[in-house]
Amino acid sequence: MTNFDIVPNRRNPNSLNKWMWYPKDVLPMWVADMDFPAPKPILNTLHKAVDQGVLGYELPSKALKETVAARMDRLYGWKVKPEAVVAVTGIVSGFSVAARIACTPKKGVLLQTPVYNEFHEVKTNLGIPQLDAPFIKHVDGNILSYEIDWVIFEKQVKKAGMFLLCNPHNPLGIIFSRKDLLRMAEICIKNNVLIVSDEIHSELLLDGNKFSPLAKLSSEIAKHTITLIAPSKTFNVPGLFCGFAIIPEKDLRARYEKEVGNLRLHVSSMGLFAAQTAFSGQCEGWLADLRRYLTANRDFLVEYVTEYMPEVRLTIPEATYLGWLDFSQTKIKGSPYEFFLKNAKVALSEGRLFGREGEGHVRLNFGTSRKLLTLGLDRMRKALRSL
């Protein structure tokens, strides 16, 4: 069993990570990386590369593409040709490249909000319209759930060149049902909209939940879809910046690869080495332990908030290590992010960054030890009680 109760110290004056961003007395529960070391096989691979001594250029090998394709088959029974796999310098670069080939000043990017803050940067970086299709929010007791508003989705898709899907969803933790995925895909195809499915969180499944890639639903859907995956979130190696775009359709892939080439988006050697080990099946025991630990942390978070901060609403994420908390019914005036930073010395992610609907909300990263999660929640509870 991996011991996730042990959290290495990342406070290093020469580094600028989430532990160094705020003053020392602030507990960081924001950026989406975990406080745990990566699995041993990945670390061994990286040690070996360093010990060999030459840190030269590396290209994505045939073996690596085969490993990625084999993982899709093993996990989901999804048959992907190795040549359909394109290495990218992370998933944000991956969807930014897709937007460059699919969007224009007249055909924008469709998002389901609230959603991962970097999705909102695509419009700014490319000078294209952003089309929001906000979810319908439901409240049951203090538990939040979200549902697709099909009327607005169908309306917005007409003005889009690309639909950027987040599945599992950051920050809501939803794994979309097969029925919803089929319906979204059908609407996009009917309207000639490219589907880009960001599945970076697809292996961070809680409760033994299952996941299946959107593109696996049918060969027609696969033809219109770019699937983005990475070992980065799952195995906690996001700083190595290596991800993959899976593009079964040849012409679409050629256009995508051309743009990647034009931008000179070369993946670092360490990222490629780590991905090979991560996806080869050597870290599955570690991953099973991680899922159990994160599921227990998720349960602890939900129970803690329900018992000690009952006026706070929150989701029960099905995947990811991200909680979504709604403080709009509490006495906090203004941004809860600012309130907790000042009064609890806890740094959360500002809900407003995820879209207009995020006002009064924060995202909380529970990819940490139970001890630090408890410390953060205790501080938040105390600050709330002082109002």
Ligand SMILES: Cc1ncc(COP(=O)(O)O)c(C=O)c1O
């Ligand atoms: C949905 C989603 N996509 C992409 C990323 C970041 O990907 P990368 O660091 O590989 O660009 C994140 C990180 O939080 C994420 O949540």
